[in-house]
Every structure is written in structure tokens, then in C-alpha cells.
Amino acid sequence: MGRFTDMLSKRLRKPFASEAEPEDEAAANPKKPDLAKVHATAMKRWARADAADRENRERAYEDLEFLEPGGQWETQIRQLRESAGRPCLEFDHLGTTVAQITGDIRQMRPAIKVVAIDDRGDKDTAEVIAGIIRYVENRSDAAAIYFAAADQQVPAGVGHWKVITEYGSDSTFEQEIAVAPIPDGIGVRWDPDAVKKTREDARFCFIPVDKDRAAYEEEYPDHPCEEIGGGDASFTGASDWSTPDVVRLAEYYVKTPVKKRLAMMPDGEVRDLTNADPEDVAEAEALAAQGQARIETRDGHKVERYLINARDVLEGPVLIPGRFIPVVPVFGVEQVIGKKRTRRGVVRKAKDAQRAYNYSRSTQTEVVALQPKAPFVGTEAQFKGYEDVWATANSENHAFLPFNADPKAPTAMPQRVPPPVASSGLAELSREAAEDIKGVTGIYDASLGAPSNESSGKAILARQREGDVGSFVYIENFNRSIRHTGAIINSMVPHVYDTARTLRIVGEDGKVDLVKLNQPQGLAVDGVSQTIKNDVTVGAYDVSFEMGASYSTKQQAASDGINAFIQAAPQSAPLVLDILAKAQDWPMADKVAKRIRTMLPPQIQALEAQESGETPPPPMPPSPEQQAAMQAQERQQQLEAGRLQVDMEKLEVEREKLRTDMAKIQAEADRLLAEAQMGAAQPGATHADPRLDAIGAAVAQLSEVVSMILEEMSVVEPPPPAPPAEPEPPLMALPTDFNEAPPGAFSFDPGALGQPAPEMMGQPA
Structure with a gap:
């Protein structure tokens, strides 16, 4: 058999590092790190990252709480007004603004593309890898995870998710890649020295996980809660790791520098000989001695994951496939002012305008509510004997209000005090506060669908785009994070899907196809290796990104465009009816498209079959x-x-x-x-006749x-x-x-x- 078959057998004998059984951990990691030293370094890094980003986190939590019912009044002012019986009403405009931006994000579904960037890359394999990425997103319900992070990114300025590897089921040896949520995306701590928006240049990252004390003791009985926190003051914030009800754990991702020994083989393949089998190393060295291969040592890194508490390393190290820390941040508006880095969402600058609006409307409501409660004025003799009736005059509808004639004032009768008049200044304050909210957020009424003075469709769309421009920074950062997610999955694919297997990949239209990965083709003859179909373990690939409407929206746009084309050129209808049928979203549209396709001219059918890799259909018998x-x-x-x-x-x-x-x-x-x-020959002829x-x-x-x-x-x-x-x-x-x-x-x-x-x-x- 060929080299690929030998490689598969070696991989089966040597499981991936993250799949190794605990008893084989020492064999899989011959140079196991000193866990005490790892934990000490992690605690120092935690303290530094926690202090560098503490203000941003605290203000982000406040922004999220501001959108919750009762969160738009400052505590002290609310207490004073409630003690005096004054209303504290909330008219939440910011929640609608946030929903408008996150709604735009939900409608603009990303499309991750994969392209080959070296000679060993293959266009068909690139499409397969793109299908694998969509398959990973589909099986993980990644859209819900992305949007949950956007629900924190837009109001608070930051959200997170992560990429993990897991077994496909409890009865298989094959691993799968998955996208997983991070519920508290605000609490993630990054290396303060990282500067890229995706934090791919960070050396470490912490994901805190707060567990119930009882659940922690059941899961980790060898690490009692009493030993966590306590009087430990070795790092800032140690007391936060253990409370009477909650115990904090943290996923600690770290990049560890390593020396990599790489070999360039005669066929252009680059092999990593760092931890390779001796047979592969000997083969590469023999070829290098003959001048047919090149071996060099490069500086690189590996990504490892630990699970720690305030005192110990609970799990790890676990080797993470690929070259990225598999944690993806999605930021709002991020700015660097000198040595200080600030983040915010759409809520931060609109708080004061929202508070002013709530105050003015609450005061207006209070004034109007007091109008029917104006007291009555009269002499004591007029009310004598009817005190109970007049005491309930503002709360009950009496048929009549009796009173006594006062001899001292025979013509006088009880009169109501004039009620308070609503102030025009309060109404003006309410209008100005509402406009301030729109001006600060950049989202105006037309962007929210309210009617305006525009009459044409183009004018309405142009007005709506003005609001989109003001919030485009959130969409752009969200797109960048999706692209980085694709890059992380792309770097994991050669390590996780490295054996011959059949996988379901998802097309851009959501259809699932079965594809065989790393399949040897034919037999190895005369030392020539087998050809490998859909070999995702070789070649270099990069991720490109296309952001736009969802596939269903594109499908509707395609249907409208084809209809307009047919109306403009009716003679072309027989040639595009199958495409029009396929662009519909009603049931059995595919079957209708297939039946129409059989009526196309033979040359078009042959072209379609060639593009799809199918056998051309047999020629149809001629009609009468x-x-x-x-x-x-x-x-x-x-x-x-x-x-x-x-x-x-x-x-x-x-x-x-x-x-x-x-x-x-x-x-x-x-x-x-x-x-x-x-x-001319007769006598007398002097010369020949010309x-x-x-x-x-x-x-x-x-x-x-x-x-x-x-x-x-x-x-x-x-x-x-x-x-x-x-x-x-x-x-x-x-x-x-x-x-x-x-x-x-x-x-x-x-x-x-x-x-x-x-x-x-x-x-x-």
C-alpha cells in the first residue's frame, strides 16, 4: 500500500493528544510541565489582565443592567422619589435601538469561503473545507451562539464564543469540531499586550466559570472548597474565587513557545518532524542527505488548555489543534487613549438622554395625575356633619356633595382649588430628550420603520441606510469575528479530520451532501504513492469572507431578477425556467427544476452535467x-x-x-x-514575316x-x-x-x- 495508508495506520496507533487516555498522558506528554509553576504563572497573568480591563468590565455590566427593568434610575434618586411617593417611570428607547442593530446582524448571514494559497492546495478540496466549516456551524447551532454574543456586543461593547473539539458520540473514536457559547462574554480576560481586534496575537486568555459550591464539590472532590480563596493574598482578587455560594474556575489557554523541525519533501510536502515517528524522521533525513529534501528548525508555538482554580490546576495540559487560541471576541467601539484601552456599546453615551426622557415623562405623569385630586376650600360650618362625604370626594363618585349654609357667609359655598397646570417646558424637555437619544445612537425613526416625508422607495432606503452607517462599526466587527472563527476551524481541520472518513458537508444553500475525506485512489505501483481524494491534511488554505443577506434573501432576489430578465427577453424563457424553479422556496421546487432541465437542449444538458461531475443524460428520441x-x-x-x-x-x-x-x-x-x-521559304522573300x-x-x-x-x-x-x-x-x-x-x-x-x-x-x- 502507499504512503498514505501507512500514515493512517500510524495515526490510529498514536491517538491525538487531546484524545489520549489519562493513564497514557505521561507517554503522550514525555515532558510534562511543572503544574505548580504553570499555576503560579497563570495567577500572575490573571492579576495583570484583571486589573488592565476592570473598568471596562464594570461599565459593561452596568450597561447591560441599564436595559433591565428598573435599571434606568440611579439607586439614590429612585429611593428618594419612592419614599416621597413620586413615580419612577421608564420609557425604554434604547432597547429598541439595540434590537434594530442586532436585527441587522441577524439578517446579514456570513458566507465563509476557503481558497488555496499554495501549489498543493486544490480548488475542490477548498470547497470541501468550506463545506466542513458550514457543517460545524450547522451541527453546533452556531447562529444562535453568534447572536447571543452580539446581544452583549451591541449594548455592552464585548461578547465572546469559542471553538472546541469533542467526540461525535459516546460510541466513536472520531472527533468533531464545534462552536460553543461563553455565557459571560464580558468576563473573559485577555493578554493586555494583544493589539489585534481578534486577539489572535495574545499569549494567553482566561474564561472564568462560576460554579455552585455543591456542584463543584461533586465534580472535584479532591480539591475542597475550603482551600480556595480564604486568606490567600498572593494575587489581586483572590477572594473573588470562592464565596459561600460560588466557586470560580477558569479555562486557561496559553501559547507555549516550541522549536519546530520542518522538512520540505521532494514533492513539496512540508512535514513537521518535531514529534513525528522515527520512520518518518529517518526517511526525511535520508532524503536530505541526498539533497532531495530540506530540513530546518523554526520558532513556533503550541496552544494548550488548563482548567484552574485559585490554588491548583484541575485539568491539563490539553493540546489544542491548530495555531490559534480558540476563543473569539466580538467588540463594539474600541479606542486606545495613550496606554488606556476603552470599550463601549451603543448604550454608554445614550444613558443621560434616556434618563432625561424618563425624568420628564415621569414628572408630566405626576402633574397630570394630581389634577383630579385638587382639594376643596370652605368654612368649617359648611362641612360640619358631612366630613365623611367630603373626605372621599376625590376618590369616590358621589351623586351630590351636601354642605351647610354658613350664617357668617350666606352666599358662599365650598370651592375646588385650581389644579396644577402641565408645564410646556416638560413637554419640550421630553421631545429634546427623545431627539438626543436618536442623535447619540445614530438610529432615527425612519431606520426603525416609522413613516417620514419620503415618498419614493429609493428615498426611504437612503434614509434607512443613514441609520445603518451609524451602527456599521458593530456589524463590521461582528463580520471580522466570524471570519476569525472560520480561520480557527480551518486550522483545526487537518488535525481533527486527518483520517479516511465520510462526512456530511453543508452547501451555501443549506443542503447536506456526503463527502469522503482522505480517500486513497487506486494502488501504489512501482513506488508511486496513491492519489488521495479530498486530502485535507496537505496544502495551505486561507479563509475569505463574504457578508450579505441570508441565503433565503439571496434566493428571493435571484427569483425576482430572473423574472425581470424573462419579461425583458421572453425568447430566453425556455433556457432559464429550470433556474427560476430552483430559486423558489415552495415545496418540491427542486423536482420541478429537474423535470424542466430534461427539456433543455442537449448541449446545455451536457454542460450542466460536466459542471456538476455527473454523467450526461442519454439523448431524447425525436418527437413526431x-x-x-x-x-x-x-x-x-x-x-x-x-x-x-x-x-x-x-x-x-x-x-x-x-x-x-x-x-x-x-x-x-x-x-x-x-x-x-x-x-517565307519561297524565292524572293527577304525576311521572315513578324x-x-x-x-x-x-x-x-x-x-x-x-x-x-x-x-x-x-x-x-x-x-x-x-x-x-x-x-x-x-x-x-x-x-x-x-x-x-x-x-x-x-x-x-x-x-x-x-x-x-x-x-x-x-x-x-
């Missing part, structure tokens, strides 16, 4: 109409062939006649020349012209039966330049062949 048309065409061709045969026979007769006439001309010319020569040369030249010219005519007539051939032959061009016209005699010669009339010229008969010229 087509058979009748073919028979009529065949009869027409037979008639044309008969006419051509008659024409050829006529042409042959003309050719024979021309040869006969030429022979007569030649004989007559010879006779005339002979007579002329005899006359007309003899003219006669010879004329006869030679005539012979040449006749030869050309015969040659042209001999090359005429009948055309092929189909298509119908073009009409034959007319025969070449005979030149007439020989009718004129040269100077000093006799005249010659070809139409009077066989009749001697006057000069030759002895008559004067």
Missing part, C-alpha cells in the same frame, strides 16, 4: 414533429443532390466541348503557321486560358449532404484581352474559328 422536420430536410437534401448531379453532368459536357474546340483551334493554328513558313510570332503568342495565350478554365472546372466537388449546400458561384468569365491584336500583327476573331483571316488568304490587310 421533429421526425417530420428531419424527413422533410432529408428530402430537400436529396433533391438538392439530384440537381447538383445534373449540373455536374452538364458541366462535364461543356468541358468536353471546350476541349474539342481547343483541339480545332490548335490544329488550325498549326496549319496557318505551316503555310506561313512555306511562303506576324508569325504574333500568331504563336496568341495561340499560346489562348491555350493557357483554356487550361485555367479546365482546371477550375475540374476542382468543383459536390458539398456534404447537411447543411444544404450554398449555391455554386458562376463560372469564371473568359478573359477578352486576347481579342486585340498586338501592334503590327493581324486581327483575330475567336468567334470565327476555322475561317482564315484575310491577311492569310493573300488579301491586303
Whole structure:
């Protein structure tokens, strides 16, 4: 068998590092790190990362709480108003603004593309890897994970998710890649020295996980809660790791520098010999000694994962496939001011405007609510005996209000105090606060779907795009994070899907196809290795990104575009009806498209089969109409062939006649020349007649012209039966330049062949 089969067997004998059983951990990691030293370094890094980002985290949590009911009033002001019985109402405009931006993100589904970037990469394999990435997202329900992170990114300025490897089931040895959520995306701590938006240049990362104390003790009985935290002051924030109810753990991802020994093989393959089998190392070294391979040592890194608490390393190290820390951040607006890095979402700057709006509307409500509660004014004698009725005058609807006439004021009666009048300033404050919210967030009424003074569809779309521009920074950062997720999965694929297996990949339209990965083709003969189909373990690939509408939206746009095209060019409808049917979203659209495709011309069907790698369909039997048309065409061709045969026979007769006439001309010319020569030889002739040369030249010219005519007539051939032959061009016209005699010669009339010229008969010229 070939080299690939040997490689598969070696991989089966040597499991991947993350798959090794605990008892084999020492064998799989011969240089196991000092866990105490790893933990001490991790705690120092945690303290530094925690302090560098503490202010951003605290303000991000406040932004999220601001959107919760009751969170838009400061605690002290709320307490004062509630103690005085004054309302604290909330009219949440920011929640709608956040929903508008996250709604745009939900509609713009990403499309991850994979392209080959070296000679060993393959276009078909790149499409397979892109399908694997979509398969990973589909099986993980990655869309829900992405959008949950966006729900933190937009209001608070940061969200996170991660990429993990896991077994496909509890009864298989094959691992799968998956996208996993990070519920508390704000609490992730990154290397403060990392500067890239994706943090791919970070050396470490922490994902804190707070567990219930009882659940922790069940899962880790060898590490009691009492030993965590306590009076440990070795690092800042140690007391946060253990409370009476919660114990904090942290996933610790770290990049460890390593020296990599790489070999460039004769076929261009780059092999990592760092931890390779001795057989592979010996083979590479032997080829390098012969000058057929190149071996070099490079600086690199490996990514490892640990699970730690405040005192110990609970799990690890686990080797992470690929070259990235598999944690993906998605940021809002991030700025660097000197040595300080700040982050915010859409809520941060709109808080004051929202508070002003809540205050003005609460005060307006309070004033209006007090109007029917204005007290009544009168003398004590007027209310005497009716105190209970007047005491409930503002809370009950009495049919009448009795009172006593006061002798001291016989004409007076109880009067209501004028109620408070609503202030126009409060209404103006409410309007200004509402406009301030729109101005700060950049989301106006038209962007939220409210009617405006625009009348045309283009004007409405242009107004909506103005709001999209103000929030595009969130969409752009979200796109960048999706692309980085694709890069992480792409770097994991050669390590996780490194054996021959069948995998379900997902197309851009969501359809699932079965694809065989790393499949040997044929047999190894004379030392030539087997060809590998869909070999994802070789070649270099990169991820490109396309962001736009979801596939269903693109499908609808395609359907509308094809309909418009058919209306503009109805004659093209039979050629695109199958594509139009496929672009529909109703049931069985694919079956309709397949049936219509069978009616396409054979050349188009063959082209479609070639593009899809399928066998071309057999030719369809002709219909009765087509058979009748073919028979009529065949009869027409037979008639044309008969006419051509008659024409050829006529042409042959003309050719024979021309040869006969030429022979007569030649004989007559010879006779005339002979007579002329005899006359020149008689006594008394002083010199040869110059007309003899003219006669010879004329006869030679005539012979040449006749030869050309015969040659042209001999090359005429009948055309092929189909298509119908073009009409034959007319025969070449005979030149007439020989009718004129040269100077000093006799005249010659070809139409009077066989009749001697006057000069030759002895008559004067």
C-alpha cells in the first residue's frame, strides 16, 4: 500500500493528544510541565489582565443592567422619589435601538469561503473545507451562539464564543469540531499586550466559570472548597474565587513557545518532524542527505488548555489543534487613549438622554395625575356633619356633595382649588430628550420603520441606510469575528479530520451532501504513492469572507431578477425556467427544476452535467414533429443532390466541348503557321514575316486560358449532404484581352474559328 495508508495506520496507533487516555498522558506528554509553576504563572497573568480591563468590565455590566427593568434610575434618586411617593417611570428607547442593530446582524448571514494559497492546495478540496466549516456551524447551532454574543456586543461593547473539539458520540473514536457559547462574554480576560481586534496575537486568555459550591464539590472532590480563596493574598482578587455560594474556575489557554523541525519533501510536502515517528524522521533525513529534501528548525508555538482554580490546576495540559487560541471576541467601539484601552456599546453615551426622557415623562405623569385630586376650600360650618362625604370626594363618585349654609357667609359655598397646570417646558424637555437619544445612537425613526416625508422607495432606503452607517462599526466587527472563527476551524481541520472518513458537508444553500475525506485512489505501483481524494491534511488554505443577506434573501432576489430578465427577453424563457424553479422556496421546487432541465437542449444538458461531475443524460428520441422536420430536410437534401448531379453532368459536357474546340483551334493554328513558313521559304522573300510570332503568342495565350478554365472546372466537388449546400458561384468569365491584336500583327476573331483571316488568304490587310 502507499504512503498514505501507512500514515493512517500510524495515526490510529498514536491517538491525538487531546484524545489520549489519562493513564497514557505521561507517554503522550514525555515532558510534562511543572503544574505548580504553570499555576503560579497563570495567577500572575490573571492579576495583570484583571486589573488592565476592570473598568471596562464594570461599565459593561452596568450597561447591560441599564436595559433591565428598573435599571434606568440611579439607586439614590429612585429611593428618594419612592419614599416621597413620586413615580419612577421608564420609557425604554434604547432597547429598541439595540434590537434594530442586532436585527441587522441577524439578517446579514456570513458566507465563509476557503481558497488555496499554495501549489498543493486544490480548488475542490477548498470547497470541501468550506463545506466542513458550514457543517460545524450547522451541527453546533452556531447562529444562535453568534447572536447571543452580539446581544452583549451591541449594548455592552464585548461578547465572546469559542471553538472546541469533542467526540461525535459516546460510541466513536472520531472527533468533531464545534462552536460553543461563553455565557459571560464580558468576563473573559485577555493578554493586555494583544493589539489585534481578534486577539489572535495574545499569549494567553482566561474564561472564568462560576460554579455552585455543591456542584463543584461533586465534580472535584479532591480539591475542597475550603482551600480556595480564604486568606490567600498572593494575587489581586483572590477572594473573588470562592464565596459561600460560588466557586470560580477558569479555562486557561496559553501559547507555549516550541522549536519546530520542518522538512520540505521532494514533492513539496512540508512535514513537521518535531514529534513525528522515527520512520518518518529517518526517511526525511535520508532524503536530505541526498539533497532531495530540506530540513530546518523554526520558532513556533503550541496552544494548550488548563482548567484552574485559585490554588491548583484541575485539568491539563490539553493540546489544542491548530495555531490559534480558540476563543473569539466580538467588540463594539474600541479606542486606545495613550496606554488606556476603552470599550463601549451603543448604550454608554445614550444613558443621560434616556434618563432625561424618563425624568420628564415621569414628572408630566405626576402633574397630570394630581389634577383630579385638587382639594376643596370652605368654612368649617359648611362641612360640619358631612366630613365623611367630603373626605372621599376625590376618590369616590358621589351623586351630590351636601354642605351647610354658613350664617357668617350666606352666599358662599365650598370651592375646588385650581389644579396644577402641565408645564410646556416638560413637554419640550421630553421631545429634546427623545431627539438626543436618536442623535447619540445614530438610529432615527425612519431606520426603525416609522413613516417620514419620503415618498419614493429609493428615498426611504437612503434614509434607512443613514441609520445603518451609524451602527456599521458593530456589524463590521461582528463580520471580522466570524471570519476569525472560520480561520480557527480551518486550522483545526487537518488535525481533527486527518483520517479516511465520510462526512456530511453543508452547501451555501443549506443542503447536506456526503463527502469522503482522505480517500486513497487506486494502488501504489512501482513506488508511486496513491492519489488521495479530498486530502485535507496537505496544502495551505486561507479563509475569505463574504457578508450579505441570508441565503433565503439571496434566493428571493435571484427569483425576482430572473423574472425581470424573462419579461425583458421572453425568447430566453425556455433556457432559464429550470433556474427560476430552483430559486423558489415552495415545496418540491427542486423536482420541478429537474423535470424542466430534461427539456433543455442537449448541449446545455451536457454542460450542466460536466459542471456538476455527473454523467450526461442519454439523448431524447425525436418527437413526431421533429421526425417530420428531419424527413422533410432529408428530402430537400436529396433533391438538392439530384440537381447538383445534373449540373455536374452538364458541366462535364461543356468541358468536353471546350476541349474539342481547343483541339480545332490548335490544329488550325498549326496549319496557318505551316503555310506561313512555306511562303517565307519561297524565292524572293527577304525576311521572315513578324506576324508569325504574333500568331504563336496568341495561340499560346489562348491555350493557357483554356487550361485555367479546365482546371477550375475540374476542382468543383459536390458539398456534404447537411447543411444544404450554398449555391455554386458562376463560372469564371473568359478573359477578352486576347481579342486585340498586338501592334503590327493581324486581327483575330475567336468567334470565327476555322475561317482564315484575310491577311492569310493573300488579301491586303
